[in-house]
Amino acid sequence: MVEIRKPIPVTEAIRQVMEHVTHLGTEIVPLENAYGRILAAPIIAKHDVPPFDRSPYDGFAIRAIDSAGASGENRMPFHVIGEIGAGLLGDKPIGEKEAYRIMTGAQIPKNADAVVMFEQTVENENGFTLRKPFDAGENISVQGEDCKEGELLIEAGTLIHPGTIALLATFGYAFVEVAITPVVGILSTGTELLNVDDELVPGKIRNSNGPMIRAQLDRMDISYKSYGMAADELDMCTFVVEKALAETDMLITTGGVSVGDYDYLPAIYERLGAKILFNKVAMRPGSVTTVAELNGKLLFGLSGNPSACFTGFELFTRPAILGMMGGTNPYMPRMKAILGEDFKKPNPFTRFVRASWEFTPTGVIAVPAGFNKSSAVSSIARGNCIIVLPSGTRGFSTGDEVDILLLGSELGVSEWTL
Numbered sequence: 553m554v555e556i557r558k559p560i561p562v563t564e565a566i567r568q569v570m571e572h573v574t575h576l577g578t579e580i581v582p583l584e585n586a587y588g589r590i591l592a593a594p595i596i597a598k599h600d601v602p603p604f605d606r607s608p609y610d611g612f613a614i615r616a617i618d619s620a621g622a623s624g625e626n627r628m629p630f631h632v633i634g635e636i637g638a639g640l641l642g643d644k645p646i647g648e649k650e651a652y653r654i655m656t657g658a659q660i661p662k663n664a665d666a667v668v669m670f671e672q673t674v675e676n677e678n679g680f681t682l683r684k685p686f687d688a689g690e691n692i693s694v695q696g697e698d699c700k701e702g703e704l705l706i707e708a709g710t711l712i713h714p715g716t717i718a719l720l721a722t723f724g725y726a727f728v729e730v731a732i733t734p735v736v737g738i739l740s741t742g743t744e745l746l747n748v749d750d751e752l753v754p755g756k757i758r759n760s761n762g763p764m765i766r767a768q769l770d771r772m773d774i775s776y777k778s779y780g781m782a783a784d785e786l787d788m789c790t791f792v793v794e795k796a797l798a799e800t801d802m803l804i805t806t807g808g809v810s811v812g813d814y815d816y817l818p819a820i821y822e823r824l825g826a827k828i829l830f831n832k833v834a835m836r837p838g839s840v841t842t843v844a845e846l847n848g849k850l851l852f853g854l855s856g857n858p859s860a861c862f863t864g865f866e867l868f869t870r871p872a873i874l875g876m877m878g879g880t881n882p883y884m885p886r887m888k889a890i891l892g893e894d895f896k897k898p899n900p901f902t903r904f905v906r907a908s909w910e911f912t913p914t915g916v917i918a919v920p921a922g923f924n925k926s927s928a929v930s931s932i933a934r935g936n937c938i939i940v941l942p943s944g945t946r947g948f949s950t951g952d953e954v955d956i957l958l959l960g961s962e963l964g965v966s967e968w969t970l
């Protein structure tokens with residue numbers, strides 16, 4: 553008798569996966585290796601930024617009071633007492649009607665409280681004249697206007713991007729505390745599988761899931777250990793799964809999770825004593841996605857069908873990996889889009905449609921990326937997003953508003969909502 557599985561809602565499945573995520577701790581890396589990692593400690597301003605009042609322009613530093621009454625008819629003369637380039641200091645305090653020539657980024661000299669751009673002056677042998685009064689503080693970049701010493705700037709759990717690197721460098725972080733990145737094992741199961749460079753022979757297909765998962769991990773900058781392909785043989789598959797689990801922090805298998813005679817993953821989980829979190833999700837594709845846990849490590853039994861495998865990774869495995877690193881935005885960003893083509897299939901389960909989105913003059917349009925069965929490989933290649941069609945809906949028409957999940961974005965969101 554075939555086992556009847558009870559599907560759980562997608563949101564519940566994601567919640568269960570995230571509940572079983574374990575952190576691997578933190579490590580210190582040089583700043584030049586920190587891009588793409590996840591911050592393990594918050595960035596707190598170690599000093600004010602800028603650390604001193606400075607000039608935002610190339611021009612003259614003056615006392616604002618000396619410009620009072622200046623006009624086109626009454627140009628105010630100033631005497632230049634020296635020059636300050638960025639990185640240098642003016643050693644004399646400026647006196648009445650005196651000015652320093654000052655360059656962008658240079659510290660404002662003593663007594664000066666305004667900067668006049670070169671373009672606002674007429675220069676002469678002695679200095680310059682100007683034709684308008686300046687307020688105290690005008691054209692001064694004030695110490696601490698960007699960051700105040702002690703201010704919490706970026707939370708732990710944030711992905712480090714080029715802007716984060718700039719901030720870390722500003723505060724002198726030559727080394728950064730980041731989350732340890734998991735090593736993920738990948739095993740493609742299926743007696744029908746050939747290597748990429750094999751000739752097709754009757755009944756066989758090339759393994760596309762293995763290379764696809766490797767690329768999905770590469771896109772996240774996560775390292776992996778590939779265990780290649782295993783034929784549908786219980787003992788051999790159990791041996792490889794056990795070995796892979798011992799050598800990695802998480803294992804992704806593809807294929808063999810449904811109810812077929814040679815779908816051995818359920819038996820392998822049982823043999824190993826792994827706890828099955830779920831083995832059926834109310835979604836299409838990927839309803840057979842199975843997740844188990846053993847000794848604190850997650851085993852993702854992704855479907856063999858390519859579109860289901862891809863979707864299972866993006867929905868469950870990717871947030872779990874980010875969660876293992878304490879990532880605070882593990883879920884794909886979501887956007888509203890206008891459906892660019894009819895999609896008339898009813899949706900008994902939540903449907904995730906591989907699609908392609910673009911900005912148009914009338915807004916964001918998302919168009920399904922062609923043949924959209926669970927077994928499809930072409931629509932994964934053509935898609936750049938996933939349209940989410942809620943369960944219980946009866947098909948959608950061109951012009952309907954839909955939600956889309958963005959693929960390959962370094963941005964993410966903190967909550968999963970459906």
Ligand SMILES: Nc1nc2c(c(=O)[nH]1)N[C@H]1C(S)=C(S)[C@@H](COP(=O)(O)OP(=O)(O)OC[C@H]3O[C@@H](n4cnc5c(N)ncnc54)[C@H](O)[C@@H]3O)O[C@H]1N2
Pocket residue numbers: 740741742744745757758759760761762806807808809810811812815837838839840854855856857858860926927
């Ligand atoms: N009686 C039932 N049959 C099936 C059910 C069901 O509920 N009852 N579920 C169907 C659904 S939904 C899916 S999805 C598939 C899932 O199958 P498995 O995850 O067990 O995967 P396999 O049987 O091993 O393979 C399915 C399909 O994918 C191809 N495949 C497998 N590995 C790869 C790979 N690495 N690269 C490319 N393609 C691969 C494989 O040849 C099969 O065509 O089960 C349904 N059946």
Ligand code: MOO
Pocket residue numbers: 835836837838839840841855857859860926927
């Ligand atoms: O597990 Mo399947 O992908 O719903 O067709």
Ligand SMILES: [Mg+2]
Pocket residue numbers: 807808809810811812814815856
């Ligand atoms: Mg199967």
